[in-house]
Amino acid sequence: MPIETFIAQVESIKNLTHDVRQLDLRLIEPKTIAFKPGQFISFEMPHPRTGHLVTRAYSIASQPSRSDVVTLLFNLVPGGPGSGLLFDLKEGDKTHFKGPAGNFYLREDPGRELLFIASGTGIAPIRSMLLANAECPDPRPATLLWGLRSQRDLYYQDELVDLTRLTPTLQVITTLSRPEPSWPGESGRVLRLIEERITSVENLSVYLCGNSAMIADATALLQKKGLCPIYREKYYDDKGAPED
Numbered sequence: 219m220p221i222e223t224f225i226a227q228v229e230s231i232k233n234l235t236h237d238v239r240q241l242d243l244r245l246i247e248p249k250t251i252a253f254k255p256g257q258f259i260s261f262e263m264p265h266p267r268t269g270h271l272v273t274r275a276y277s278i279a280s281q282p283s284r285s286d287v288v289t290l291l292f293n294l295v296p297g298g299p300g301s302g303l304l305f306d307l308k309e310g311d312k313t314h315f316k317g318p319a320g321n322f323y324l325r326e327d328p329g330r331e332l333l334f335i336a337s338g339t340g341i342a343p344i345r346s347m348l349l350a351n352a353e354c355p356d357p358r359p360a361t362l363l364w365g366l367r368s369q370r371d372l373y374y375q376d377e378l379v380d381l382t383r384l385t386p387t388l389q390v391i392t393t394l395s396r397p398e399p400s401w402p403g404e405s406g407r408v409l410r411l412i413e414e415r416i417t418s419v420e421n422l423s424v425y426l427c428g429n430s431a432m433i434a435d436a437t438a439l440l441q442k443k444g445l446c447p448i449y450r451e452k453y454y455d456d457k458g459a460p461e462d
């Protein structure tokens with residue numbers, strides 16, 4: 219698929235948490251986009267400090283069958299040019315971006331079940347993959363392990379429950395690294411879930427998306443369990459900071 223420049227209009231904005239936002243961009247020119255679930259688009263903007271043009275990538279969080287609207291999911295990085303640009307957009311605003319691009323997309327890998335592992339907004343490309351998988355006549359069995367920080371950071375929980383009803387072979391586990399004592403669900407980093415829940419990787423294809431520490435640690439853990447394809451999308455380098 220060639221990389222094109224798109225003009226789009228902000229159709230809707232949803233504040234999913236105190237610092238995570240979902241944006242629906244309706245395509246104006248070209249009117250549709252063809253992409254693989256997991257791919258990203260990029261925006262160019264001047265850096266507020268230097269004035270130099272910089273580029274920031276954002277995964278498409280919607281599924282390819284919805285080709286006239288692109289959904290993005292992002293968190294606020296204070297002072298950051300990319301997230302700042304997206305947070306400044308209002309309903310009806312026009313913007314432009316380039317895409318689609320990237321090698322992090324859902325593969326065939328016949329006979330393998332899917333294991334998705336995300337931290338934070340790393341859920342974006344995985345949401346696209348989950349929705350695309352759910353639309354298949356015979357969805358592949360899949361497990362999602364998703365790490366967030368605390369209750370106030372939770373989102374997409376109802377949507378994921380709906381998706382598991384639609385796709386009974388999908389299992390979703392959200393874990394919180396800093397839960398309130400009242401949290402009834404899993405706690406700790408996603409790495410703990412990998413350690414405890416994944417006994418063998420023999421029949422798995424793994425998709426990892428999030429910060430560099432989570433991706434490095436998860437890869438090392440999975441490789442200890444055996445050999446399987448591992449596809450990775452690193453959002454940013456956190457220089458050894460914990461995944462949350």
Ligand SMILES: Cc1cc2nc3c(=O)[nH]c(=O)nc-3n(C[C@H](O)[C@H](O)[C@H](O)COP(=O)(O)OP(=O)(O)OC[C@H]3O[C@@H](n4cnc5c(N)ncnc54)[C@H](O)[C@@H]3O)c2cc1C
Nearest residue numbers: 274275276277291292293295298299300301339342453454
């Ligand atoms: C292929 C690809 C796809 C991406 N898709 C998404 C996406 O769908 N949603 C999304 O939110 N981000 C996504 N990112 C990250 C995004 O491109 C930006 O890096 C992010 O929005 C921060 O950019 P900024 O210009 O606002 O801040 P910057 O000034 O570039 O960031 C400053 C510092 O903040 C830290 N940081 C960067 N990103 C984050 C973050 N998300 N959370 C916390 N700290 C961060 C880093 O240490 C970084 O050095 C993606 C990155 C890549 C490479």
